[in-house]
Amino acid sequence: MLETNTSEFLPGTLYLLVLRTLARGPLHGYAIARRIKDSSEDALEIEEGSLYPALNRMLVKGWLTAEWGTSENNRKARFYKLTPEGRKQLERESKQFDRLVEAIQLVMRTA
């Protein structure tokens, strides 16, 4: 119902991107958005307006935990961390995503 991701994204891919980004270690919200933007070579820009609600939905689902800490520029920031449940979800979602991409590519080649 409330899965409102950025319009350019396939539904549910925001979760996948956040989970994948956090797989390497805890990050705060700003760094998550930054990291996704950088590693996609500026192709994917996450709207802040959907990032924080998504992070909270993922907290509710138990995929993430959040903790207050100090950022690299010495400010109070909230760091998000994957839970074991979140790691499992990441595996599931990446497999699903791979299948989806393969399927789309098949259609693109044959149709």
Added chain:
Amino acid sequence: MNRLKELARPLTYLWRRGSFDHELADEVQFHIESRVDELEQSGMSRSEALSRARREFGSVVRMREETRAAWHVKWMEDLLSDLRYASRALRRNPGFAAAAIFSLALGVGANTTIFSLTMEFLFSQPSCPNPETLAAMRIGGNSDIELTKYRFLRDAHLFEGLAGSFLEAESNWRYGEDTYDLHVMRVTSNFFDVVGVPLALGRPIQPGEPAAVVLSHRFWQQRLAGDPNILGRALVLDGQPYTVAGILPRNHRTLIGFGWSPDLYMPVSGENEIVALVARLPQDMTRQMALPD
């Protein structure tokens, strides 16, 4: 344990709602400041960077609403699934369900009963001044005595006042073409004088007045449609006209209590009627003194 934690998570949100909003605001603040730092490093002025960062972030209000909704939805879903779980468990075990419902019902019932009785016995008073100086009297173990005996006792002036009433009386009320059976309280004509029952409208039955009635508020409202001109009119009771003298207040409580209330108070008529006695004790007479030796 896991289940407990699952239950606790949204509850924690409810308890910490204020700090939740506060934390989210801090987070937004941090996000915007980080962006401002970045823009400043690329050569933008601070104020320019700040307004740009705010613009990029978009509506904080909408974001906050959506974030809160995430937790609200979770809370509702949890509640629903708990209810489903509970009803499944109960359906699977109808004996237990019946026992649980029965004990709850019994508990609620007992509680209500005790509360009502306590209200009646300990906390409620009849509608009259100084009910502590009123005493019910019995002669020779009978709750009611004949009018002749009553008059003898009344005229002996042992008390400040002595009145009689008979509460299980009925009367036929002729109204237009129809006749209705009313529950009435028959009282000696000095009853209102001795007991001091307050009225909402009109006057009480006066001592020596044989054909006046006092209506209950309910009877006046329901059977006479609250007719404002009823005072002084006559009701035909048992074939005789009785003048409506007064109307009791809505919250009138009889001396008996327990929610018992007659449609109207009317004077005793025949010589062979019987009445229960109620005495108004003089100021210096206690109940102990009033008791026979």
